[in-house]
Amino acid sequence: MLTTLDIIDWFQEIPNDLAQTAVQALESGQVLFLPNLNFALKKEEQNFLSPQYADTRTKNISYDINHHRLRGLVCDDEEREYFENMMARFAKQSQILIRHLLNHYAPSLLSARTSFRPVEIAGRIAPSYRKDDTRLHVDAFPANPTQGKRILRLFTNVNPVSKPRVWRLGEPFEEVAKQFHPSLKRPVFGSAYLLQALKITKARRTLYDHYMLQLHDNMKADLDYQKTVAQQQVEFPAGSSWIVYTDQVSHAAMAGQFTFEQTFYLPPEGLLEPSKSPLGVLEGMLNKDLISLF
Ligand code: SIN
Ligand code: FE
Numbered sequence: 001m002l003t004t005l006d007i008i009d010w011f012q013e014i015p016n017d018l019a020q021t022a023v024q025a026l027e028s029g030q031v032l033f034l035p036n037l038n039f040a041l042k043k044e045e046q047n048f049l050s051p052q053y054a055d056t057r058t059k060n061i062s063y064d065i066n067h068h069r070l071r072g073l074v075c076d077d078e079e080r081e082y083f084e085n086m087m088a089r090f091a092k093q094s095q096i097l098i099r100h101l102l103n104h105y106a107p108s109l110l111s112a113r114t115s116f117r118p119v120e121i122a123g124r125i126a127p128s129y130r131k132d133d134t135r136l137h138v139d140a141f142p143a144n145p146t147q148g149k150r151i152l153r154l155f156t157n158v159n160p161v162s163k164p165r166v167w168r169l170g171e172p173f174e175e176v177a178k179q180f181h182p183s184l185k186r187p188v189f190g191s192a193y194l195l196q197a198l199k200i201t202k203a204r205r206t207l208y209d210h211y212m213l214q215l216h217d218n219m220k221a222d223l224d225y226q227k228t229v230a231q232q233q234v235e236f237p238a239g240s241s242w243i244v245y246t247d248q249v250s251h252a253a254m255a256g257q258f259t260f261e262q263t264f265y266l267p268p269e270g271l272l273e274p275s276k277s278p279l280g281v282l283e284g285m286l287n288k289d290l291i292s293l294f
Contacts, residue, residue, distance in 0.1 A: 001169050001232060002033040002242075007101070010037070010093040014100045022243075023104045026152070027276050029172050029248050031234075032101075037241040039093070039156040039260055045086045049160050049258050051119045053083070059124070063087035063114040087114050094154050094262035098243070102152075108270035110149070112263040121165075122255035133253050135220040136170040136229065138278065139246040140212035145205045148279050148291040150266040151247040157238050159258045164235035170250030171230050177281050179225070180218050184211055184286075208279055208290035212247065219250070248278050 003025040005018070014022075022032055041049075054061055058072035065088055073083055091114040099106045126132035130142075139151050157165045170176070192205040205213075219225065233254070236242055244251070268291075274280045283290050 001029075001031060002234065003030045004033045004035060005101075006036065007034045007097070008036045010097045012100070014103070016103075019101060019103045022101050023272050026102070026243065026245055027271060027273050029245070029276075031169070031249060032243040033236070034241040034243070035237065036239070037097075037156070038239040039090055039158055039241075041086070041158060044082055046160070048079075048083065048086065048116075049118065049158070051257075053079075054118050059117070059119045061087075061116045061118070063091065063116075065091040065111065065114060087116065090114055090116075090156070090260045091262055098152075098154060098262075098264060101243075104272060105266055105270050108267050109152075110265040110267075112265055114263075115261045117259045117261065118257065120255070120257040121253050129220050130217055132220060135226055136168060136231065136250045136252045137216050137219045138173065138176065138212065138248060138250055140209065140216040142213060143201055145201055145203050145209035146247070146265060147203060147206045148208050148268050150245055150268065150271070150277060152243070152264040152266055153246050154241060154243045154262045154264075155236070156241040156260045157236050157256065157258070158260060159238040159256065162238045163256060164237045165256030165259055166254040167234050167236065168231050168252040168254060169234055170252075173248045173250070173278055174281055176215060176219065176250055177278075177285055179229075180215050181285055183218050184214050206291045207288070208282065211282055211286070211290065212278060 005022065025032060053073055053075055055072040055074055061073045062071045063069070063084070068084065070080065070084060070087065073080065075083065091111065095111055098109065121134065129135065187207070187210045192210070195201045196204045268274050268277060268279055271277055279290060
């Protein structure tokens with residue numbers, strides 16, 4: 001489930017064959033594991049390794065580099081400036097690495113949110129089962145329809161006392177889709193329009209978003225599935241990074257503290273093999289176009 005790559009530097013040139021391997025592995029549902037790629041914090045940033053900076057309601061601090069907007073951060077103005085520098089540096093280094101490593105995607109890849117996750121996962125109580133990321137799921141967000149775009153994420157564990165980030169990885173997407181196909185319900189007529197009009201969603205939900213959200217929710221709701229499905233525990237050590245299509249790979253975060261994350265979106269046209277993507281698999285299974293509006 002992991003494809004290990006020997007990358008030690010965010011700015012290093014990547015040979016073409018390695019770039020090709022990386023894209024193929026990701027699209028096949030592998031996690032790219034970069035055991036020696038760390039994000040170095042500056043001296044003044046070491047203090048930020050504390051949960052005190054995160055708003056208790058949001059738990060992650062997020063940064064939008066396109067609009068220089070920080071969310072979920074509780075601190076004074078001076079600290080805010082240092083925080084922004086740190087988040088922007090992670091965002092930029094991630095963009096450079098991803099554009100080199102996944103150079104096939106470079107023309108169409110979009111950078112989205114950056115996040116810093118300073119709260120210990122183990123023992124945290126989620127406000128609802130839908131928000132409980134210790135349950136296996138594929139990523140799909142109720143307020144943020146991707147309209148078919150892929151969700152690609154890069155994580156770096158910066159834990160200062162060598163605590164790994166512990167994940168579970170579940171079965172391949174095709175199996176998830178087969179398993180939950182019978183439980184998928186069609187959307188209520190007019191609901192996507194209404195959700196957007198009421199600003200509950202930031203864009204129009206397509207059928208794809210609707211079914212992905214159902215997969216996400218139905219996986220998390222099924223405790224028997226959570227226990228019995230074929231799965232594997234993986235530990236991402238402090239000082240390592242990993243890259244994964246979180247809309248495709250069934251995952252759950254079980255323990256760990258202090259991780260940076262950068263999200264990218266990729267329009268389906270940018271993929272090497274669209275048929276392997278969640279959109280391709282679901283369209284094949286449901287035998288219909290899922291990104292037209294409904
Ligand atoms: C998730 O995407 O479910 C959480 C991943 C993490 O924070 O390690
Ligand atoms: Fe997730």
